[in-house]
Amino acid sequence: MSNIPEDLVMNVLSRLRVKSLLRFRSVSKSWRTLIDSPTFIKMHMERSMKIGSTVEVIHRRNLKKFYSLHLDLSGNPVRDPEELPHPFGYRYDLEDSVVFEIHLVGSCNGVLCFVDSARRIVLWNLATRKYFEIQYLRIETPKFANFYYLVNYGFGYDCVTDDYKVIRLITTYNGISECYLVEVYSLKSDSWTRFEDLVGNTYRDNHGILVSGALHWIRDDNESPIVAFDLTEEEFNVVPCPDLSGRHCWKNLGIVRGCLCFFCDYPMLHAELWVMKDHGIKESWTKVFTESKSPIHYMRPIDHSKSKITVVSEVNNKKLAWCNFEQKSITNNAPIRYINTICAVRSLEACANYDSLVGTSWKRHDGIARSSTKKSCKEF
Template identity: 25%
Template structure:
């Protein structure tokens, strides 16, 4: 039985959790919902229904710390509903970080292990170990990023590695880079960045956006008195090339932390203080001219009325999600300058900060059976 165009149009507007139940209605619906063309159409129809994927650390009834992933949905009246995700694998630990999201697929890693997961379908894939060695020493990930290559219609994970020998990092060892292709389920080595410095494992900063992954870069010595040179390292998922972007120079990198975000499809840089007695949060917008030369302009400064640990992400052009120092999620309205505490809490872990990570998330039916699936997004 052929499914009518009207039914296809209706089904493509429904959330994945409903469609997964509807697979059992009849064989034709089962075939349709598994069809890569329908999955692609459903994804495209879902782009206007963005949610927030929130990572936090909680304590269970036995006193054990656990990683919690939740999907937040904001209603028109700005109330929030929370859907917790049951992770389908056992190797997870509280210190896994979100290393990118693309088309409903999320990458989680603690540097030793990496997983791809679709939280909606509970499909996951554990990535194979590194293929890189150096004088018999073990490879250790220095930075990792996940994204989508639109040219080859393929999900990729890029990993920069160094090497351990006798329980110490071999600082003289070369930085090497490998890429995992979901469609082939294997790693391959590519050329390392040609410039000095290296990407830093900074989960609160790292971000994937429109085909490019961004890391915080460090390691180059400064000639002047300001300390180390800091920059943003980029990786184009399609061209498989690295780049480097300078950051605004008008702040003291010894007194401030930074993270990236997106506002109206533009990259923004959050600059906020280490010290709790300083509260200003500066937001800079990145711009490129016709020659792709990058410049920064300050958009606004936020002066919180209470302690803010870190900004998380813009959920709209006016609303910024933030983490408070006492472990709550705060919504800030840039237009009205009002703060609202949301009914979402994280676990205070000693003096550790950045308990939350957040990214905009699109629910999808995209499969992790990469060898068998070909999507045209």
């Protein structure tokens, strides 16, 4: 095998599933080095996303159980939902252990990001079953913030620096004053950076949406409700929102075919879904549908089928559904097909997952956090 050109070996191996590649790492030291190399991992990931045969959706059933649902690219379930091993490991396997609520806050390149109610963060590759526990950083709030604080998370990949980053947006209150802090964890440097920045009040449980190298959140600002954190520059920018038919509506973000989408519900009136086809350009917002007296009050598109006509979405925080956006109507032409997720709870957290080799060398990590502080990158 030593006479086979490495380019040919890479080309062949990059077409295989992760399960097979993990076995082939034992063939030889050269193969292990090749399969673990950043170049090969990127090549395999790009190919998996292009030719993948299924869409894998991870969703939460209750406080601490997660399931994997495989859908074919026409939108049909391949098999029943499968319960996943716990992302935080053995500590949650004990029946008499303290129950920590766990949230799925994002996914990128086959890596899932989980946060529990103790503020512990784990990056988990479902394909390799490897996980990385991010070093804990205690949330430090100003002395005046003696009432409470809210934390919003985001997770994404910076293609310029080849780095995975976790973002924490912290909003503190004391009934009169507010303070906004931003903390960024870099997997490459294994350290946190704290920014003293004004980002505006974000909504509770509003996890960042990764589009075009930036994480997006909704904040309490009717004029400029969308903010984006550029993962490379590590600065915030305001993203122009579409021309809405009214100011007072429930808003949330999602992703459709790689584009940022904006859903707004005007209670008792109608719902709208917009897609930004050219990121950052206000004029590129396109209205996908408007529905009067819509039965859907919340929609977050997650991933699309092979035809790109149907999109799997969270609906009303309780269900997953395939939505056909080309029909321009939710109720009249019945473009929504609900997916059996065995998930009968008051809320739903879901994201797409892909066959990926990212983190093949991860090991259990515990430690004392290192951090540095920077001044505001950009003020609004």
